[in-house]
Amino acid sequence: MQKHILIVEDEPAIRDMLAFALRKGDFVPICAADGRQAQECIAERVPDLILLDWMLPGSSGLELARRWRRDATSRAIPIIMLTARGEENDRVGGLEAGVDDYVVKPFSARELLARIRAVLRRSREDDEDGSVQVGALRIDGAAHRVFADEAGTAQPIPMGPTEYRLLHFFMTHPERVYTRTQLLDHVWGGSVYVEERTVDVHIRRLRKTLEPHRLDAMVQTVRGAGYRFSTAV
Numbered sequence: 001m002q003k004h005i006l007i008v009e010d011e012p013a014i015r016d017m018l019a020f021a022l023r024k025g026d027f028v029p030i031c032a033a034d035g036r037q038a039q040e041c042i043a044e045r046v047p048d049l050i051l052l053d054w055m056l057p058g059s060s061g062l063e064l065a066r067r068w069r070r071d072a073t074s075r076a077i078p079i080i081m082l083t084a085r086g087e088e089n090d091r092v093g094g095l096e097a098g099v100d101d102y103v104v105k106p107f108s109a110r111e112l113l114a115r116i117r118a119v120l121r122r123s124r125e126d127d128e129d130g131s132v133q134v135g136a137l138r139i140d141g142a143a144h145r146v147f148a149d150e151a152g153t154a155q156p157i158p159m160g161p162t163e164y165r166l167l168h169f170f171m172t173h174p175e176r177v178y179t180r181t182q183l184l185d186h187v188w189g190g191s192v193y194v195e196e197r198t199v200d201v202h203i204r205r206l207r208k209t210l211e212p213h214r215l216d217a218m219v220q221t222v223r224g225a226g227y228r229f230s231t232a233v
């Protein structure tokens with residue numbers, strides 16, 4: 001089945017170029033010029049992925065990413081941010097806001113399609129993964145949801161797709177230390193485009209989502225080595 005990709009870009013020339021590239025890559029592009037239009041598109045049909053421009057009139061790409069990550073309908077949609085060269089801090093900010101990957105303008109259609117496929121492949125693998133329980137944390141693989149067992153009741157823990165994947169990897173490989181490079185290989189599929197500090201950003205976000213349930217200490221930093229997921233807090 002063809003994947004629907006929502007393009008949120010205010011410049012018509014770039015929007016058309018993206019739509020053309022996506023069609024050639026066997027995707028179905030849906031175009032929106034701003035956040036309001038994008039919201040309407042999502043309400044009509046939840047896309048498989050969102051290509052989100054950073055600089056938009058009205059709400060910025062960053063604000064939209066944050067909003068979509070909070071909303072139950074859009075929380076699990078992978079987002080790839082389009083940024084201009086040299087917006088290094090913006091990119092980290094984007095990852096913090098829940099963006100899964102970013103491409104720097106100008107980019108080739110080939111690079112864009114490679115990234116889209118990598119992000120979609122990762123979210124598909126999540127769906128196929130089974131359920132797992134470690135301590136008070138439980139992942140329902142079929143429902144794609146995380147729960148904390150608190151006083152006999154299951155409290156849902158909402159999180160973005162990258163944090164979900166990272167947590168799933170940790171929970172299926174507990175009590176072992178992984179370097180950033182190893183985590184990139186296992187969780188991001190060794191994408192050549194992702195930098196090591198991306199791991200740190202997502203570790204930080206994962207801890208933040210676990211914090212209200214007092215489970216953040218399970219994600220441990222091992223000085224000079226990497227990270228470990230452990231029930232021995």
Ligand code: CA
Binds near residue numbers: 009010011054056
């Ligand atoms: Ca723009």
